[in-house]
Amino acid sequence: MFRKLNDPGAQALSLTIDGVPVKAEAGETVAAVLLRQAVPIARSTPVRGSPRAPYCMMGVCFDCLAIVDGVASTQTCMLPVRDGMRVERQQGKRSITS
Template identity: 75%
Template structure:
């Protein structure tokens, strides 16, 4: 659905989504990278487990929450990618542990 416009001079970064290596460009947000995946789902709702994906892309709706580098409920639309970043889809409510 979404295609990346490549910058020929940019050095690609590698981040990991649910343990799978994914390429990204500097300046991409984690949410933008997730929208380019086969499954753009970033989380499931706490009560019914319904899938959610990035929506507003400006930090208002909180649909893009995921676990990033071990921190749950991170707004992925506001977070630029970094080399080696670990992203996990968040299932259900946030764990306190």
């Protein structure tokens, strides 16, 4: 659905989404990378399990929440990618671990 316009001067980065290696460029958000995937969802809703994808891309709608580097409910539209970042799609309600 979406594809990245190449910036020849951008630094190439690598992150994982659900354990699968994905390429990204410095300066883009995790949500933008999620939207380029074959399955562009970031999470499923807590009650019905409906899929949600990044929508507003400015931190208002919370449809882009995902688990980033072990931290649940992270707004991926507000987070720039970093090399080695681990992203997991958030399924259902958030669990609290101690």
